[in-house]
Amino acid sequence: MPNTISSKMTFKEIVHSKLFQEELNWLNANSSLIKKDEQGNQFILNYSLIFRFISKDKIEWSTKELLFLKKQYPSFSEEDWNKQSLCRSLLMIELPVENSKVILKKLVETCSINEQEDFYKSLYFLKIAPELTSLVEEGIRTNVENVFDAIALNNPYAANYLSEEAWNQLVLKAIFMGRPLYKIYNLVVRNNEKLAVMLNNYIQERWSAGRKVSPEIWQLMLGYKHPDILITLKKAIASTNELEHKAVQIILQETTLNRSSNLAIWTEIGKKVNQNK
């Protein structure tokens, strides 16, 4: 969990340092307006207005800044954040805590696609992050790929705060939508036998329909002695697909000792599987 009190100051400083003077002026002028409006309407309006006043520029990060951000926000990924998303995060962080749960719900109910992406990416930064799981569970139900990605990929929120049930839905849906699993933070850490059994059924379903599964899926079959899973693994080792064969082989040979060194191999497999997407 991020140290929100000290990070608030420093995150703010980092964001401010990335803005042009006129962008900063707009942000400052509006932060006092937001504080006066307890209903949150000004906050919601400003959240939408960011695109008019803050550019979408990519950011040049220093190594020090990146180190700080990755500490505050594990799996923080440079290419996912531009100036607008940083400013949206900052607005959310600065929202007074008292009403923020109600206001954040009101906000997400009016968001366009870009705004929703930034909303879900920012939740982990908030002091009340652990209390916002129902918003994220609702978010997972989206069919808009970019919004789903904002929740599922390079975002530590789900792994840290979602229940096992909600986590399993997230991973299942990511697989159904063909999303790159290697970008899901703590995928293997949060894995559980219940999910492995559900995935085993999914694999059978795909095979019955004459379809393949992503080789990334096999890392979630690790270490479960469920007899059905073993049967599936033995069948899959015969795969002629090189990546799939390799993936199943790793699982059949994996022990808790080599697990952490295998993480790099799964990332590599994930990158290969998803390189054309």
Add this chain to the structure above:
Amino acid sequence: MQYIDPHIHMVSRTTDDYEAMRAAGIVAIIEPAFWMGQPRTSVGSFQDYFNSLVNWERFRASQFGIKHYCTIGLNSKEANNEALAEQVMDLLPLYASKEGVVAIGEIGYDDQTKAEDKYFREQIELAKQLKLPIMVHTPHRDKKNGTIRSMDVIKEHGVSPSMVVIDHNNEETVKAVLDRGYWTAFTIYPNTKMGNKRMVEIVKQYGSERIIVDSSADWGVSDPLAVPKTASLMNELGISKQDIHLTCYKNALDVYGQSGQFNEADWMKEITIENMELLNGNSVLRGQEFVKKTYSNIIEN
């Protein structure tokens, strides 16, 4: 050739339409907020509708390689439910301020009642405040008077005609609207409004300056390919490529581009990607491919 359909209600259309539109060369569309065929009974229905315009429908269009924009407004029919209209007016500034909202619209008159007049004027003021263009819906009944009255009211509020599209014109209104300097749009619609053979005659007579072709395709009998079909018919009947480009693409880009939200670069970079690459692994198409279909260019009217 590439086309823009600057007035189409995609929430009522199917994925077949999206496929056919993209195959016919439509690269960008504008979906104006309008009524859904039956009156809404609560403000939440409006909010969900506005959400679909800035969120879900945008995503759906993107799956087919079409860039989706919208206009936000309270339509004239539902302006007559004043208790509800007041609540909708409170929602408008938030949605109208969002990215990809290229105008306030479609607003104007239906029965030309007092309530319609009140909310038309309030929304003209909102457009001025947000520096957005205005898309005006002209009434089906008492059309000529309604059109002239709309322009008089806009003038009264000090909005430049260069920021306003008067839509659903016909042979009876075109001259007055062009003469007063407004962008003059025509809806090519089977049975009512305009047929596209008539549209060709209008372009022959009045040229292409400030004239815009759209489909207004919605939940009724309408044609989402009206713009490309009209363009083809113009071509067959000897209208120049330049005039076709202006009426079926460039004029719409110029007027709605004044919002700062409607930029050719947005779709130019995307449509260079091969269609099939774009379509892989999405949740709307589910792996299907485009099917080539052929259509007649004539829209009987």
